[in-house]
Amino acid sequence: VLPQLDRLLASLVSPSNEHADQARRYHATLTKPSGSLGRLESLGAQLSGIYRAMPPPPAKPAVALFAGDHGIVAEGVTPWPSEVTAQMVRNIATGGAAINAIALSTRATLYVIDVGVAGPPIDHPNVLNRRVRSGTANFHRQPAMTVDEAEQAIAVGATIANELIESGANVLVGGEMGIGNTTPAAALIAALCDEDPINVTGRGTGVDDAMYAHKVRVIAESIDRCGGPDDPIQLLAELGGLEIAALAGFYIGAAALRVPIVVDGVICIAAALVANEIDPIVSRYMVSGHRSTEPGASIGLSALRLRPLLDLEMRLGEGSGATLALPLIDAAGAVLRDMATFDSAAVTERD
């Protein structure tokens, strides 16, 4: 393991139960029926525990979107050509993708990082070039990448988390773009949750029945090929993707710096499971933004013990569902910051 990752892991501590309890107790004094804000109250307590601050600070969210390509696309698991990854990275860099619209609407700052797109370097001022390699290998036949490359991609993600937090962000959303990446995500979730591939494999961005059956078979055979190693970084090298490895590192980096993470759909959940396998403290810094329609998402969320905030039948990726949930996170802190107590407002409590 890289020394940088070792240092990060050594600095991980659990969120503060004391601050979470303080938030719960304070909620009972605010001018509203006890418990009436439902999950906004438990979210506020979680945020207080993560920040070790009651009330939690106003949200300053940033979205880091990691892009990578996938050799597994050669097996015919998606109707989209790989070249779309680079095209979409350019589209995101110029502001035309769904995540741009949603990040602007929710006032989140968006960063795009090429950690493993195939083809020539993407020359655009808004794209951070941190490419570890140009796309993964076809993991149906060989490991997607080396362990060293997986560690480098993890380090890219952790470094980005550190950079965003240093520049003022205090809520981090991971997003991704990578044609074919529901296939490595399903493979990782199947391996990490010990599930039959058919239960965690979805139709991604639109495969038909024949392609779906083929996709499930490719995933099952790929897991058989490598035996699904127990070590999460070896597993990532065998069946992962560069953007998935970067996301796992991003989550570890955010948790090490005690900043809440908003998890998006099935690809991010696969990365979250890897990060959590590396150290289970990481998932305590996670909030699930939404429930994707991909079946692997729900299985992964259960394994992480996360309940999504939104359930809008989305399956786009890019961090879109998690970004859409950001206003809920700010509101959960706002009620703890701004509300009056029964005493301070001179409101009579119930009998």
Place this chain on the structure above:
Amino acid sequence: VLPQLDRLLASLVSPSNEHADQARRYHATLTKPSGSLGRLESLGAQLSGIYRAMPPPPAKPAVALFAGDHGIVAEGVTPWPSEVTAQMVRNIATGGAAINAIALSTRATLYVIDVGVAGPPIDHPNVLNRRVRSGTANFHRQPAMTVDEAEQAIAVGATIANELIESGANVLVGGEMGIGNTTPAAALIAALCDEDPINVTGRGTGVDDAMYAHKVRVIAESIDRCGGPDDPIQLLAELGGLEIAALAGFYIGAAALRVPIVVDGVICIAAALVANEIDPIVSRYMVSGHRSTEPGASIGLSALRLRPLLDLEMRLGEGSGATLALPLIDAAGAVLRDMATFDSAAVTERD
């Protein structure tokens, strides 16, 4: 019926199917897998239809919180004393309630309207005094108000909708404050949805088992007393509340001016059912912000054919759940405004 309400009803038209279809077709050209934004896409189509504009404009939301008191509190249906209504109106006017925190966090402008609080007038610059009467009568024994008063309260709500839209708002949230108002809400929902009171009655802001059984009995006996008249305004006069009548008028006024309405929890749903009974076009302008834990909310939403955007186990009222959903409404429009098409971004479409 008041001439003002007659004019409003005459001006109601259905949202434009043409613009909604235009949004659906346009969504298929945007740089994302078709349908992958799920309910955000159908919401965008609904907004386009309502505004008769594709794309819909950026959201400029306003929350109108109507306050009123309830004579039915004398029957012992809530553990909170009626004086809390006026105290909470002051708390809202000075910025200390949950709705203040949530409205600030979601950048919605908040207005507080006294349409029927009991006791002396509330002297505060942030409280609009449009009081029709000082609290309703105890509807277990007699009508809550006269038909004339119900119409006046409806007119107050419609006038407020008009004022907010004239001042620039283009998305309207109704909220309410009124100790005991889950009881009239349940009574109205039972009568309008032809449901047994036990199915629509909840524990409101915290009643125990004995008080719950009593609350159900009071509601059933009150419906029996008046026979649950078919005419929605007569029903409102018998079993309603002044803030509920104002909300019904607010919804009708918003629909008449072709502005989307975000419906909150069980009290607002009762008002929405009344408005929809007056003219079913009104519900086509409605978006359900959230699913309250009150059982009458789910029954009312089904009757209105509305699916809530959020389900966060909230039961606070004040418009809090609907206000929390506002960023989703802005985002639904933002993707139609800001995204590139496959053509404009030179992104290859799927095979």
